[in-house]
Amino acid sequence: MIAEIISIGTELLMGQVLDTNAQFLSRRLSALGVTHQRRSTVGDNPVRLKETYAAALGRADVLITSGGLGPTGDDITKSVLAELLEEPLVVREDALARLKERFSRMNRVMPESNIVQAAFTKDSIILPNENGTAPGAIVPCDRFGAGKIVIHLPGPPAELEAMFDASVAPYLQKRSGSALVSRYIRIFGMGESEAETRVKDLTQGSNPTLSPYCSPGEVMLRATALCSCPSEGAAMLAPLVSKVRDRLGDVVYAVEETDGGSLAKTVIALLIDKHQTLSVAESVTGGMLSSMLVSVPGASRVYAGGFITYMNERKEAFTGVRHETLTRYGAVSEPCAIQMAEGALLRAGTDIAVSVTGCAGPDSDERNTPVGQVFAGVAVRGRAYAKALRLTGSRQHIRALACLHALNLVRMELIKGDASALNE
């Protein structure tokens, strides 16, 4: 089964909107084992859209469109295809009823112009939209070849993603008669090439497969089984995932069924599991580390908060860093990181505290600390330590990497009881 994606909307060509839908659909098609060879982006122009439809239907079995299902004159996705198929768009009473009901739930009367959102060619399968007004559709296009279809999805990402997962993925799986089940193996603390070398022989298999899966600033592996049902897939994947864990050890911080994990999520889950509380003292990261923790729903059960000591003198005032530590070693130093963590532990009254201090650039500080020099510290009752890091990249990238390293120190402390013994 060969698929193509057509992203529709002049706002995409103007660069006003970043096409995250195309990436979402590409990942899902790849996870479903559907071959995806081309993607086209066109504006709200009937002539060019028609040409694009015709060319793509000549090549592919399944076309997926995103956007252009709204009620205005610019929304031509359905009508241009109907014209190409030489079939009229007919208002479907079931879809119209759902649309009217949606408006009445919002205490609004449906404008006349929205009726067009309930109109489809006659054999279309209508896909309900849980997050917006525009229904999607699976439109048979047999005149271009037996079994060929176009799948219309709405443009807003929340609507498109929910509709794909609820209606399109099961349809495509059923059609192909098989299922693809995956495990996402998330890694921190080992480079991509090192990780790949250690599992190289495991990546040679044809079913299940194991392959690197890129994500900015992260290393991930994906194990995927082609199978007849999810439980069979789970059974096929378990021994492979177990081998990967054996080869890589503690750098594997999560194994999940979907691509939605993060180090912060793992840390919050570990804290809950072990009944521990956490606080932070941040300098160079300036709240970014805390914000990552707070982005996890439920964080307030175990994450207390902390201190942002951006100006040096606040390191003394907020976290009790000693004045002579700052004058002797500077703010970007191991002793300062340790004292920041100790101060947060004491003042926030948590079981663990983590600190970050460093220089993210663009310029060195007044002590000529090199850009990218960072120290992350951890304190627990009776014990504290810090790790020196040399990070590279832009100011934002250095800050983000520093947060991930700090989160990983907390993770190692939680699973080992002493992350200070860690090798690099």
Add this chain to the structure above:
Amino acid sequence: MIAEIISIGTELLMGQVLDTNAQFLSRRLSALGVTHQRRSTVGDNPVRLKETYAAALGRADVLITSGGLGPTGDDITKSVLAELLEEPLVVREDALARLKERFSRMNRVMPESNIVQAAFTKDSIILPNENGTAPGAIVPCDRFGAGKIVIHLPGPPAELEAMFDASVAPYLQKRSGSALVSRYIRIFGMGESEAETRVKDLTQGSNPTLSPYCSPGEVMLRATALCSCPSEGAAMLAPLVSKVRDRLGDVVYAVEETDGGSLAKTVIALLIDKHQTLSVAESVTGGMLSSMLVSVPGASRVYAGGFITYMNERKEAFTGVRHETLTRYGAVSEPCAIQMAEGALLRAGTDIAVSVTGCAGPDSDERNTPVGQVFAGVAVRGRAYAKALRLTGSRQHIRALACLHALNLVRMELIKGDASALNE
């Protein structure tokens, strides 16, 4: 002049990489006044790439490719075009010398495989790459029509963006014989439709033009003049920008020559200008507000840091919120926001302090505070106030909007001396 973009790389079709290059190029083409009607994405497949080149060269004057200029067998961008043009790729000694020099600066010997990066068809204009090894090129394709060209750019965004701005933009401007000069007018505190209504008549002009420019969570207008040189453009734009400022008032927080501003940048600049220092007390935003401030280089001159009081009892401990305030009004309340700001002001010893407390969901808190209820507070010596907000969207979106509202309160305090008098 009609342009098309071709994004090349199997990693794009697999969804491993989000195509931010396409958005960057689209925005730049639009700013340069170049018509851009289609975009294609293809993998590292010679047959499909050749078809895509031929079809696009049939329609457009300028094709811009991104990706596939590396030294490996997968990198086919130049060779497939050369084949279509029936011209050989020839190693260019100037490009080879620069490439070798780059490797020697990194203390590495250039691998033999990299020589191909210095090979181009004979009339190509080579574009230097300041941030990587792969040079770009402007390749004449007159056999498809007089003056037609293909512009090859490297895939990594930092390399592509710098090369476009340094080499491609001036080339396209020179070719079109005119310049486009823009001003980006950034707005906070007024909805898009309200802002558009107030300047509607100004958007009818043909040169200079004024049009809405979408950016997630923000409202922006772009004024653009088609002119013969930048100084002429500046003179054409000044009266238009001045009229927009008159119509919209204080909601205009920045007018800039490029699309790179932010509320945090404006706030840091105002603080520096007015010799004031700032601290924060964050609950629901959990460090995100602080992180936005720290993302501005030079923030440490005026931004002290602050307190993350994520668990309720830390609101008392860190910022001195009174216990009875929490029991009587709850943590998501006007009195709590005011006391958080007052506490940060006192304990951080700054001229201004800003606070945020609220409920971002996914669930209501134990007092049944509705998701999206947020209070932002400001304290200066002798005076404090808070603003109630009702925000909608996902947990992350509510948190980000809360940060922007808090930053805007600080901005208004700095320009007016009392933002509490503001109307909604």
